[in-house]
Amino acid sequence: MDQTLFLGVPFHAGQGHLGTALAPAAFRESLPAAWQDLGDVAAPEFHGREAAIHHAQALSKKITSLDLRKKFLCLVGGDHGQGLGTVHGMLHHHPDLIVVWIDAHADANVPSASPTGNMHGMPLAWLLGAKEGAPWWLQRTLSPQRLLYIGTRSIDPYERMLIEELDIAVITPEEARGPEFENILRRELRRMDPKGKSPVHISFDVDALDSGLIQSTGTRVENGMSFQEVEKAFEVIAQEQRVVSAEVVEINPELGSSEETQKLCVWARDIVLSIIPTHRPAFTFPALRSAFSEEWRRSL
Numbered sequence: 001m002d003q004t005l006f007l008g009v010p011f012h013a014g015q016g017h018l019g020t021a022l023a024p025a026a027f028r029e030s031l032p033a034a035w036q037d038l039g040d041v042a043a044p045e046f047h048g049r050e051a052a053i054h055h056a057q058a059l060s061k062k063i064t065s066l067d068l069r070k071k072f073l074c075l076v077g078g079d080h081g082q083g084l085g086t087v088h089g090m091l092h093h094h095p096d097l098i099v100v101w102i103d104a105h106a107d108a109n110v111p112s113a114s115p116t117g118n119m120h121g122m123p124l125a126w127l128l129g130a131k132e133g134a135p136w137w138l139q140r141t142l143s144p145q146r147l148l149y150i151g152t153r154s155i156d157p158y159e160r161m162l163i164e165e166l167d168i169a170v171i172t173p174e175e176a177r178g179p180e181f182e183n184i185l186r187r188e189l190r191r192m193d194p195k196g197k198s199p200v201h202i203s204f205d206v207d208a209l210d211s212g213l214i215q216s217t218g219t220r221v222e223n224g225m226s227f228q229e230v231e232k233a234f235e236v237i238a239q240e241q242r243v244v245s246a247e248v249v250e251i252n253p254e255l256g257s258s259e260e261t262q263k264l265c266v267w268a269r270d271i272v273l274s275i276i277p278t279h280r281p282a283f284t285f286p287a288l289r290s291a292f293s294e295e296w297r298r299s300l
C-alpha cells in the first residue's frame with residue numbers, strides 16, 4: 001500500500017446516543033501525519049432510521065468515488081449502521097471482498113425482528129440480502145460465505161436463524177480466549193478464501209471488548225474480548241497481507257472520560273496501523289505493537 005486514506009463518519013442516527021458522532025474528531029487528535037485526511041461524510045440534519053440509511057448511502061457513494069488502488073482506507077465512525085455504506089462501497093471496488101465483523105452483536109436484524117428498532121443492529125441483514133426495510137439504492141450483496149463474526153455474543157432470535165440458515169461463521173469470545181483461537185481464525189479465513197486472494201475489510205465495533213474494560217461505547221456486553229484478543233485477531237488477519245480497509249465504530253466520547261476516549265483512539269489507531277499491508281514481512285507487527293500500544297494498554 002502506498003498511502004492510507006482516512007474518512008470520518010459522524011454517524012449517530014443508527015442508535016439513540018448522539019455522542020458517536022464525536023469520535024472522528026477525537027480520533028483525529030492522534031491521526032498519523034502520513035495519512036491523507038479526506039474529511040467527514042456529513043450527517044443528514046434529520047434523525048431516525050431513514051436518516052441512518054441516507055447517511056449510509058452518502059458514505060457508499062463517497063467510497064465508490066475514491067481511487068483505492070494501492071491505497072488503504074481507514075474509517076472511524078459513528079455507530080455501526082455505517083457498515084451498510086462501508087461494505088456496500090467497498091464491494092464496488094472488490095466484488096470478492098471478505099468482511100470480518102468484530103462485534104458483540106450480530107447487527108443482522110430486520111426492522112420487524114429488532115428488539116430496539118435501532119438501525120445500527122440491521123446493516124448486515126440487508127447486505128446479506130434481506131428484503132424487509134432494505135434501502136432502495138442497495139445494488140450489491142455480501143455472500144454469507146464471505147462474512148466472519150468474531151467476539152459475537154449478543155444474538156437475537158432472527159439473527160440466530162439467519163446465521164444458522166446461511167451457515168455464517170462465528171468465532172465466540174470463549175473461542176477467542178482459548179488456546180485454539182489462532183488456528184480457528186486461520187481455518188475460517190482459509191475456508192472463506194481457499195486460494196488466499198480475496199481482499200479483506202475489518203469492521204471493528206469496540207463493544208466487542210468486554211463491558212468491564214471501557215465505558216465509552218453505547219451497548220456494552222459482558223463476557224467479551226480482551227484488548228490482547230482483539231490485537232491477536234488483527235494480527236492473524238494481517239498476516240494474510242490482504243486487508244484493504246478497516247473501520248472502527250461505536251466509540252462514544254460522551255459516555256466515557258476524555259482520557260479513556262483518547263487512549264481508546266490511540267489503541268485503535270495502532271491496531272489499524274499494524275494491519276496495513278506493507279512490503280515488509282508480517283513479523284514486524286509485534287515490534288510495532290510494543291512501540292505504540294503496550295504502555296497505553298497497560299494504563300487502560
Ligand SMILES: [Mn+2]
Nearest residue numbers: 080103107205
Ligand atoms: Mn455493531
